[in-house]
Amino acid sequence: MTSPIAGGVDCDLHPAVPHLTSLLPYLNDYWRDQVTTRGMTDLISQSYPTNSPIASRPDWRPAQGKPGSSLADMQRQALDRFGTATGICNPLYGVQMVFSEDMADAFCRALNDWLVKEWLDKDDRLRGSIVIPVQSIEKAVAEIERCAPDKRFVQVLMLVMGDMPLGKRHYWPIYAAAERLGLPIGIHAGSAYHNPPTSVGWGSYHIEDYVAQAQAFQTQLTSLIVEGVFARHPNLKMVMLESGFTWLPPFLWRLHKFWRGVRMETPWVDRAPLEIVRSNIRFSLQPVDAPPDGDTLNRLFDHMQSDELILFSTDYPHWQFDGDEVLPKGLSQDLVRKIMIDNPHATYPRLQVKETTP
Amino acid sequence: MNIQIRERPDGAASTSVKTAIADCDIHPARATKDELHPYLAKRWHSHLETFGVHPYQGMMEGPPYPKAQPNASRRDAxxxxGGPQGSSLSFMQKQHLDPNNVALGVLNPLNTGQGIRNQDLAGAICAAVNDWQIEKWTSKDSRLKGSVVVANEDGVSAAAEIRRRAGDSNFVQVLLLSRNVEPLGQRxxxxxxxxxxEVGLPIGVHAFGFGGNPITASGWPSYYIEEMVGHSQCQQxxxxxxxLxxxxxxFPKLKMVxxxxxxxxxxxxxxxxxxVFARLHAEVPHLKRKPSEYIRDHIWWTTQPMEDPESRDHLFQTIEWIGWDKLLFATDYPHWDYDEPSxxxxxxxSDANRKAFYLDNAKQLYGIA
Structure with a gap:
């Protein structure tokens, strides 16, 4: 086993909203009335069915309620246990899935305010991601600007499967705002289910949806690179969260080869895809889709040709590892320090900020 | 336009040029629009003229993602x-089969009845393409073998077409495309x-096709390069x-390429x-083994477009994880991203792995002596 070191940054923690009624205090009168009058109860995405084994490690599953809904549990099971200095909260509540941009906007605002009050205010190790109503670019940018003065928000959160490929120019105002405000864009596993959850249609099983997250990240990385997002926003960082990363080297071999062949189609892509990934893209550690032997994993890191791409994550409370084996076998102490401390700090400029509240 | 070209080691490659090879992905084309007419009932001639093929995507003429070259093919082909690239047997022999010493060439026709919404038309075109492969190609050059194309969305008619070709040594596999109306595992x-x-033919699953779904799980991308790179995600x-x-x-004896x-x-x-299976196997109790074991036992891979990392060690390690016995060399002739055998x-x-890669694996899989 590779031991974690103290002072790490856990880049993927999932606090759960217990119930839609938990957001009522953060909604205005109109939306509070809508929720109660229309009998809305909860927004649970089938990307993570509450009782699915992947939604919670068995020993992290609470006797009652949703996994990840208790701060005390998160402190004991993740933050204290792995000596974490800073933990970034990425709420996966199904607010991106609704079809109305007005409703999405109201719920995102409530969710972000709930995160501040119920989590960030209660443990100064915690940081947050701004969840945005991607249904409306104007509203998404407004929500980023509303939350950004609180420096405890360290990134903007989007889902890997939405209405359109993420490189599309339609989304660029979001990226401009994030770059301007020093916020990386975190792209997390999960679908809004506005498109079939695989590129070849609807599968039969939950396991298929989960496996397909990795392919969705691959197509999004292609889109982000070839549309020219990083030519326009060279200082923008994007973090692929719960994406897996062992697919990256062969993906880049292929993208690089076709870029060399047909780059006349996208002439603004003026750097090789691997260079763009090195300067602008990062990946969370969990899940590690590799055999459990250290030898294979070290070969994979060698194929990645960089030790700066991976950021420590537990993916708490999702079940990605057992016991204390949050770090895969065979990592050198140097790489552990990079993954747990150096790489996250180089990715999230707001982690350096001492005075966090406006 | 600046194109960076990296030096590649030539090494032993130059010695293998004249060694016999199998090319497991050759694309034969029709010389004229009407070349299938002799194999199609009269009713379909006027139907095609009036309504076109009515595919699972919007374009009547031209691909949704325009290629980088005419017909996505080599300009020297x-x-x-006259006629498009890949439409002449004699020129294919002269430009590719003879100089590269192709001992076995597997034909994968792409413009067939696959991806057509009218299933009667789809079945008719597929049967016609199969007859055309025999008459124009495989009966004229014994190195070439055909793929049985089938109306992929109509399982009953597709199965009938496969059984109709049972035992016909002109064909070595059944051909499907990766993108269909539903994921390929569906019933x-x-x-x-x-x-x-039943008839003992492997199934080739070639990248491409349209099944009505956006070609990424987040909608339709903008560029040809996204479709090209995305084929590997669709295949995955x-x-x-x-x-799953x-x-x-x-179907425990089924082999797929x-x-x-x-x-x-x-x-x-x-x-x-x-x-993920270790966590979620309760959802798929019909699986008796680990997913990787099914892949290891049932799946073969054609090589083109060849994986091309900077370090050859990375390539060799990747092939070792897959198995040298599972790769089938292919050029994709006459397409533009053709891989040069040498x-x-x-x-x-090693010589044994080289020979397996270029020839022996294909001969064994396709049952060619």
């Missing part, structure tokens, strides 16, 4: 007698697998579907499948 496609297993999800639906439990979608992604996909495999490969 136009036959001297609507099982009659195809049942028939293929199609393969995951085949494994239990196709290889139900992943054609023109890369192979470098296979280890990572298999590891991910195994890891330059594909770096130096440092």
């Amino acid at each position: 136009y036959p001297p007698e 609507r496609y099982w009659p195809i697998y049942e028939a293929a297993q 999800t199609a393969l995951a579907s085949l494994v 639906e239990g196709v290889f439990e139900r 992943m054609v023109e979608a890369g192979f470098g992604w296979a280890p990572s996909l298999a590891w991910r499948l195994d890891k 330059r594909v495999l770096p130096a440092g490969v």
Whole structure:
């Protein structure tokens, strides 16, 4: 086993909203009335069915309620246990899935305010991601600007499967705002289910949806690179969260080869895809889709040709590892320090900020 | 336009040029629009003239993602007698089969009845393409072998077409495309697998096709390069579907070839499948083995477009994770991203592995003496 070191940054923690009624205090009168009058109860995405084994490690599953809904549990099971200095909260509540941009906007605002009050205010190790109503670019940018003065928000959160490929120019105002405000864009596993959850249609099983997250990240990385997002926003960082990363080297071999062949189609892509990934893209550690032997994993890191791409994550409370084996076998102490401390700090400029509240 | 060209080691490659090879992905084309008419009932001649093929995507003429070259093919591959690239047997022999010493060439026709919404028309065109492969190609050059194309969305008619070709040595596989109306593991496609297993033909799954779904799980991308790179993601999800639906439990003798979608992604996909299966096997109790074991036993991979990392060690390690016995050399002739046989495999490969890669694996899989 590779031991974690103290002072790490856990880049993927999932606090759960217990119930839609938990957001009522953060909604205005109109939306509070809508929720109660229309009998809305909860927004649970089938990307993570509450009782699915992947939604919670068995020993992290609470006797009652949703996994990840208790701060005390998160402190004991993740933050204290792995000596974490800073933990970034990425709420996966199904607010991106609704079809109305007005409703999405109201719920995102409530969710972000709930995160501040119920989590960030209660443990100064915690940081947050701004969840945005991607249904409306104007509203998404407004929500980023509303939350950004609180420096405890360290990134903007989007889902890997939405209405359109993420490189599309339609989304660029979001990226401009994030770059301007020093916020990386975190792209997390999960679908809004506005498109079939695989590129070849609807599968039969939950396991298929989960496996397909990795392919969705691959197509999004292609889109982000070839549309020219990083030519326009060279200082923008994007973090692929719960994406897996062992697919990256062969993906880049292929993208690089076709870029060399047909780059006349996208002439603004003026750097090789691997260079763009090195300067602008990062990946969370969990899940590690590799055999459990250290030898294979070290070969994979060698194929990645960089030790700066991976950021420590537990993916708490999702079940990605057992016991204390949050770090895969065979990592050198140097790489552990990079993954747990150096790489996250180089990715999230707001982690350096001492005075966090406006 | 600046194009960076990296020096590649030539090594032992130059010695292998004249060694016999199998090319497991050759695309024959029709010289004229009407070339299938002799194999189609009269009713379809006027139907095609009036309504077109009515595919699962919007364009009547031209591809949704315009290619980088005319017909996505080499500019030097136009036959001297006219017609598009890949439409002349004599020129294919002269430009490719003879100089590269192709001992076995597997034909994968792409413009067939696959991806057509009218299933009667789809079946008629597929049967016609199969007859055309025999008459124009395989009966004229014994090195060439055909692929049985089938109306992929109509399992019953597809299975009948496969059984109609049973025992016909002009054909060595059944051909499907990766993108269909549903993921390929779905039961609507099982009659195809049942028939293929019964007649002893492997199924080639070639990248491409339209099934009405956006070609990414987040909608339609903008560029041809996204479609090209994305073929490997579509192939991954199609393969995951085949494994997770239990196709290889139900049809234990079925063999499948992943054609023109890369192979470098296979280890990572298999590891991910195994890891998630360890958590979620209760949802798919019809699987009796780990997903990676089905892949290892049932799947072969064509090589073009060849994985091309900077370090040949990375390539060799990846192939070792997959198995040297599972790769089938292919050029994709006459398409623009053709792989030159003499330059594909770096130096440092044993003679036995080299021979397996270029010829023996294909002969064994396709049952060619």
